[in-house]
Amino acid sequence: MTSVAFGPDGRILATAVLASLTEHTAAVQAVAFHPDGDTLATGSMDGSVRLWDTATGKARAPLATGFSGVFSLAYSPDGRTLAVVGGDGAGRLLDVTTPPDPDKTIQQICRTFGRDLTEEERAAYLPDGSDASVCP
Known part of the structure; x- marks a missing residue:
């Protein structure tokens, strides 16, 4: 890890x-x-952004960035937007007020990693428990 951050309460x-x-x-x-x-x-260098519950340590669905690696993050003061900078220096603003669409998340995993979901990912992103392949 090349970055550290204090929580708002220090x-x-x-x-x-x-x-x-x-x-x-x-x-x-x-x-x-x-x-x-x-x-x-x-x-991460895997190109994803993850949001974590600081009380439980549990991860939510990853946010698609379109970058091959993520090098910098910053929240807007109101917490509604997350600024993301990729390795090429390009930036994107992500709306973090709504949960990510599971279908888009799965499609992003397929595009980014070129593989199907693991059992753990399937349980997290496919609430119906489907075991069907999701990647073409």
Whole structure:
């Protein structure tokens, strides 16, 4: 990890020391706390951004960035937008007020990683428990 961030109340520091956030498939390069402190965003060299519940440590569905790697993250002061910068220096603004669409998430996983979902991913993103292949 090449980034650290204090939570808004100054009591939590996001680093790779105390807890391991293992949902990414490559190194975490960026971290940012939501202004309310309840969510931590992590950006990885796998091109994904994940939002984590700081109370439980549980990950939510990844956010598609379109980048091959994420190098920097920052929340807007109102917490509604997450700025993401990729390795080529391009930036994107992600609306984080609505949960990601599971179908779009699955399609992004297929495009990004070129593989089907693991059992754990299937349980997280396919609430009906379907075991059908989702990637072409």
